[in-house]
Amino acid sequence: xxxxxxxxxxxxxxxxxxxxxxxxxxxxxxxxxxxxxxxxxxxxxxxxxxxxxxxxxxxxxxxxxxxxxxxxxxxxxxxxxxxxxxxxxxxxxxxxxxxxxxxxxxxxxxxxxxxxxxxxxxxxxxxxxxxxxxxxxxxxxxxxxxxxxxxxxxxxxxxxxxxxxxxxxxxxxxxxxxxxxxxxxxxxxxxxxxxxxxxxxxxxxxxxxxxxxxxxxxxxxxxxxxxxxxxxxxxxxxxxxxxxxxxxxxxxxxxxxxxxxx
Numbered sequence: 001x002x003x004x005x006x007x008x009x010x011x012x013x014x015x016x017x018x019x020x021x022x023x024x025x026x027x028x029x030x031x032x033x034x035x036x037x038x039x040x041x042x043x044x045x046x047x048x049x050x051x052x053x054x055x056x057x058x059x060x061x062x063x064x065x066x067x068x069x070x071x072x073x074x075x076x077x078x079x080x081x082x083x084x085x086x087x088x089x090x091x092x093x094x095x096x097x098x099x100x101x102x103x104x105x106x107x108x109x110x111x112x113x114x115x116x117x118x119x120x121x122x123x124x125x126x127x128x129x130x131x132x133x134x135x136x137x138x139x140x141x142x143x144x145x146x147x148x149x150x151x152x153x154x155x156x157x158x159x160x161x162x163x164x165x166x167x168x169x170x171x172x173x174x175x176x177x178x179x180x181x182x183x184x185x186x187x188x189x190x191x192x193x194x195x196x197x198x199x200x201x202x203x204x205x206x207x208x209x210x211x212x213x214x215x216x217x218x219x220x221x222x223x224x225x226x227x228x229x230x231x232x233x234x235x236x237x238x239x240x241x242x243x244x245x246x247x248x249x250x251x252x253x254x255x256x257x258x259x260x261x262x
Contacts, residue, residue, distance in 0.1 A: 048096045053084040062092045068121035083109035090115045097122045166194040176256045210242030
């Protein structure tokens with residue numbers, strides 16, 4: 001049977017796998033679904049139309065699935081969807097989506113989300129990300145896979161942070177951060193590329209060299225953005241092993257709506 005502490009309040013409409021553990025004084029609402037092996041800590045509140053996958057660990061005092069902090073929200077049936085194997089530490093707040101923008105806030109798989117993080121409405125957090133303490137995502141933020149965010153970082157609404165990028169401590173992120181890049185500061189500046197993170201993920205020397213060249217083309221040669229994009233696209237033929245990395249960068253630059261950090 002589901003291991004629910006005697007002091008927890010679980011609505012009869014909630015759907016919890018029989019292997020879910022619910023700690024003391026937790027409150028779980030009627031539209032919540034929780035997958036196998038997930039642990040919900042003491043005093044957590046999980047509400048709204050929230051779907052949580054398998055083998056997550058949600059620490060005490062988190063608020064998951066509350067209504068969005070958006071004045072336009074009027075009680076519509078929006079959602080929060082969380083994947084599998086996420087660590088969600090103390091005092092985190094994840095909000096539902098709002099209508100007109102998909103209405104779904106999404107968190108992927110295998111993310112490490114530290115204490116006091118906030119994920120606002122309609123954000124999309126990928127897989128294998130790390131969000132350090134007090135990371136704050138405004139509405140509609142998109143984080144790619146393997147993104148690392150330092151402590152006390154604020155990310156402006158509608159900003160995209162590309163896969164494998166790293167954002168340093170206390171950075172104010174108001175423009176899109178291209179894949180693989182390393183940024184920090186207030187105002188934010190690109191300091192290099194995330195070479196240590198890429199090495200840890202098994203990038204070969206050839207792929208690292210291609211990423212380094214993309215960084216040079218964007219930031220070290222005084223090129224216009226259009227000229228840099230053209231030169232980056234040409235790298236796919238020059239370094240076939242890095243063709244997927246080049247395509248990832250090219251697609252990100254083409255899709256940027258807030259302008260990239262430069």
